[in-house]
Amino acid sequence: MGDTKSEMEGHSLTARAFDCDVDEEELAAQERESAAGLTQKTFIRSASRLGTRGWVVLFLVVVIALTLLLIRPTSMVSVPGPAMEVNLNIVHHSHRRHHKHHAHVRRRRRRSAFYITEDNHHLRCPGSISMKGHGILSLLNAGDVAENGTFGVNVTDKQQISARMGGRTYLAESCGHGLVHHTQYAAIKFMGKSLQWTVDVSAAKCGCNAAFYLVAMHQNRFVGKCHDFYCDANQVCGVHCAEVDLMEANQHAFRSTLHSKFDGAGKAGGFGGGLRSFMPGQYKPNGRCIDTRRPFHVRVHIVEHGMIVKLFQFKHCLLHYKVKGYSKMGPVREALRHGMTPVMSYWNSPDMGWLDGGVCKKEHIKSCGETVKLWSLKVIDFKK
Numbered sequence: 001m002g003d004t005k006s007e008m009e010g011h012s013l014t015a016r017a018f019d020c021d022v023d024e025e026e027l028a029a030q031e032r033e034s035a036a037g038l039t040q041k042t043f044i045r046s047a048s049r050l051g052t053r054g055w056v057v058l059f060l061v062v063v064i065a066l067t068l069l070l071i072r073p074t075s076m077v078s079v080p081g082p083a084m085e086v087n088l089n090i091v092h093h094s095h096r097r098h099h100k101h102h103a104h105v106r107r108r109r110r111r112s113a114f115y116i117t118e119d120n121h122h123l124r125c126p127g128s129i130s131m132k133g134h135g136i137l138s139l140l141n142a143g144d145v146a147e148n149g150t151f152g153v154n155v156t157d158k159q160q161i162s163a164r165m166g167g168r169t170y171l172a173e174s175c176g177h178g179l180v181h182h183t184q185y186a187a188i189k190f191m192g193k194s195l196q197w198t199v200d201v202s203a204a205k206c207g208c209n210a211a212f213y214l215v216a217m218h219q220n221r222f223v224g225k226c227h228d229f230y231c232d233a234n235q236v237c238g239v240h241c242a243e244v245d246l247m248e249a250n251q252h253a254f255r256s257t258l259h260s261k262f263d264g265a266g267k268a269g270g271f272g273g274g275l276r277s278f279m280p281g282q283y284k285p286n287g288r289c290i291d292t293r294r295p296f297h298v299r300v301h302i303v304e305h306g307m308i309v310k311l312f313q314f315k316h317c318l319l320h321y322k323v324k325g326y327s328k329m330g331p332v333r334e335a336l337r338h339g340m341t342p343v344m345s346y347w348n349s350p351d352m353g354w355l356d357g358g359v360c361k362k363e364h365i366k367s368c369g370e371t372v373k374l375w376s377l378k379v380i381d382f383k384k
Contacts, residue, residue: 113180114227125175127155132378133193137186137342138175142168142228153344160375161344163210165368168345170217170230182229187218187339188379195246196299198376201292203369204250206360208348210372211248214340216241230343233259233266242335244307246300251285251292253356254278256300256309256321260328267326269309272356277321284359289317295373301382302336305329346372 116124128138139161141153152167161169172184201210220229224237231241243259245266253272260266271278282289289311290296296313306324326332348365356363 113223115179116177129159133380134188137171139169140172140175142226160373162371162373163344163346164371165346171342180228182220185217185341189339190302191336192382194299194301194380194382196378197374198295198297200295200373201249201251204372205364205367206356207352207363207365208250208368209248211345212246212374213343214244215343216335217341218339234264242332247298248355252359254283255355256307256323258323258326258332260331263328267323269321269323272359273354278319289319344374
């Protein structure tokens with residue numbers, strides 16, 4: 001009987017649903033109310049099962065969602081303007097946080113260059129010289145101070161570059177008051193040229209190094225630890241660049257080396273430190289060919305495959321050697337074509353065996369003389 005009654009009620013509902021006089025909107029509303037009631041009962045039953053721990057988790061989820069909604073608008077700045085300066089600053093600092101490591105690297109390398117003032121101008125800019133084949137060049141002394149409290153390099157009345165122990169100077173197109181900039185340094189295109197000078201290394205004993213070389217300073221935009229844009233292959237001031245050592249010498253050794261940007265060892269030729277381009281007795285104090293107690297002349301031909309180095313003092317004797325076969329000559333060649341900056345320095349070390357090992361029994365750095373000198377610089381086209 002119960003089943004029959006239920007069937008009759010079901011047929012009655014069906015009949016009402018298909019009756020043309022029944023209001024369809026009223027029927028739909030009743031169905032929505034029924035569904036809402038069912039959903040509410042389901043939610044209440046689910047919530048009762050959550051317990052204390054469940055409510056805590058749900059609360060934390062809601063808090064995190066609201067926090068994200070509040071933060072997100074500050075990072076969606078699209079049109080800058082006076083009224084949006086605060087939001088722009090927030091975005092900027094957020095960007096810095098996301099790139100903390102890269103910003104640290106940039107801050108580490110963004111050091112300030114030294115400033116030439118009225119008080120230090122005579123020390124930073126000691127004078128100028130004439131390089132035949134190029135013109136007048138100013139000396140711009142290094143940013144790091146020499147051990148004796150001066151800036152180490154001067155120009156004599158005879159147009160000689162006189163370097164004291166610990167001194168280093170760069171040849172520049174200008175040297176005046178203001179902040180030093182890398183574009184001040186000379187960028188001389190030495191590829192296919194011959195560079196010649198006269199040098200006096202009589203003061204440079206074992207353990208001393210009178211150096212004249214080329215580096216890609218003009219193109220270097222990083223100030224470096226020395227605050228003057230200096231760079232070389234051994235990263236002395238914290239910045240790498242291509243380097244051509246025309247001369248590293250003392251009374252007993254002479255060396256020339258090609259260095260690509262990251263090759264501190266390079267490819268070398270000369271005499272001393274395992275190199276034997278000369279015969280023993282030809283280059284030394286009272287030597288048969290070069291008497292290093294007196295000035296002598298150096299000529300370096302810079303060619304596609306490397307360097308040809310010639311030393312002469314007396315008409316009857318010429319020492320020469322080639323530095324070639326360097327596997328990394330390509331980047332060095334490119335640097336020479338773009339233009340490199342001549343540098344002169346004078347320094348000492350108890351670990352100078354790489355230069356004068358085998359020709360010096362011991363490094364006598366305390367016996368290094370006060371100055372070495374270089375003059376009569378000229379650059380001419382190379383003629384075979």
